[in-house]
Amino acid sequence: MELFRALGSLIEAPSPEQVRVAAALGLPAAPSPAEHGRVVGQQRYPYASVYLGAEGMLGGEARARIAGFRRALGLEGQPTGPSESGDGASTGTVPSREPDHLAALLGLLAALERWRREEADPARMALLTQARTTLLWEHLTSWTGPFLATFERCDSAFHRRWASLLEETLAHLCGDVEFPDYLPAALRAAPGFADPRREGGAAFIGALLAPVRSGQIVLRDDLERLGGDLGLACRAGERRYVLNAFLAQDPGRTLAWLADHAAEWSRRVAAKGPPPIAAWWSKRAADMSALLKELAAEAQPGSTTRPPDPAMDDAGSRGDRSASTRTVQ
Template sequence: MANEAAQADKEGQPTPAHRVPAMTRYMTTTLLAQAEVAIALAEISEGVVPSAALLDALGIDRSGCEAINALLVSELPPFASIYLSLDGNIGGESQAEIAGFYRAISVKVPPNPDYLSSLLYLLGQIIKKEAEVVDGETARSRAIEIAKLTLLRQHIAPWLVPYLQRAEQIAGADASVWIALTLDLIASILESSEVPTPKQPIDEDLDQSQIESFANSVEFIDWITSPLLSGVIVAPSDLVSIAKSLGLATRIGRKRFVLEGLFQQGGRELLAAIGQFVAEQGDLYLSRSSEFEVLQSWSKRAIITHKRVLATLAPY
């Protein structure tokens, strides 16, 4: 776990990955520094290894770059649309909405506009423009700031903050500084604005919804494979771990395919185990929601999912 391997602070307590080590925290305190860090983080998430000097400044070594690449490729694909769409798939309306943002600020839409590296690079370029504004250009400065905050609040923070909490659990110590820097970059920008991150439309629906049991495994799989609905991000390694704990065999393939195979072997026990996993994720998000308001929404959705699992198990 990244938390356990993180650097100790002055009191000897472990430093969570969402707190950047003192040697690198200064890097996100100015606009130009924020821009440079955002672009460097984008390059690393694209699989590009920066220069040795930049890696040293960031506090990331080559093994860290390899760990990050493995995380993004094998465990947590960093497409915003997966985490912002009801079906949990790449593309769709959420990707189209992000592409529309590029067009709105007159930037060419890249092949994968919702991919993490594309979004971080765009954020870095916007911040760089903001830093270059000269005194007296109030209107231009405000327009750039609005673009930056819109990108961060609507298209990055709502999914990347909870995503990085999961990344911290899965990736281990090698990726902890990259995770910490990315979270600190988000926090440093949000802290400079008094306007809170807007609620997701799904939250309004869930506030008024009744806690109902899942009708069958198909409905549950539809729900749990949608991070937007369930409030949890399930990685392939999570399913392998749960299956191993229950003595079940796992198939290789997409999460839906794997879950279908697992439910054929152990329905009730599997549902209970996933329910426990969901509860733990909800607790994790709630424990860090004072730092990132968006985690309150994810915690609420995870709690609802857990209650639905309990309601499904109750009759048995």
């Protein structure tokens, strides 16, 4: 279980300790601050709320669920992260206001396993075992499959190997855990995607960029690839702004590209994590792909039905700027 704590420390901001941890795990050299910022800090946000929240934003109900779980364990107000091991060892901490950070969740997982090993009372042992199951099912494997999949094609050897090792380690642990026969609460409660023909362009873009609603993750790197593939001008700015610009330039081909991306994403996550969770993410991405294909066909020249243009929506690119302080787009 110390492996989980070590892996969690490696997704935090670079520190001298990471160099030693990476070497001990046989990983490539730890990233520089610039590489960490480019790969993680600017687009792969390691917070459960970004992937499980209906708006794809930091905080909200997804973070509140995790905070409530910590309260139930009697950990409210205590530091999150590696220091929860109780052995004085720490490779860095995550502020308690961010209990949904991956490092905090992995640190708590390691702590729960330590407490289980040290517990002599069978009743308390059973409670700690149930807490570990809840943490894994509700707050970790519910989103780490898609999140870790985003590292598969990044240009950082360190992050590719780190993600692969964490995925393997979680899968090994989950093989010994009896999970519930129902989906995690965040997935059960997740709203569907927004059809721009009924809900408008701004709602459509927002849902497209919220992983739990669209079933996929659209990175900044993906949008740059979209622009390159279609020969469209890729403007600097938040993802909403960039998508609005693409849709204004060529709505049909942009929607078709996004449909293919969602279909590919459905295949990529189909085996990521426990089967019921992986199937949920895969189906949601496949359904999103079907909607995007339909919208792309309607946006083609000569079509009698055209979807709303998100770039012209009153909550489109102008509203994107005003929301930048509270989103991760």
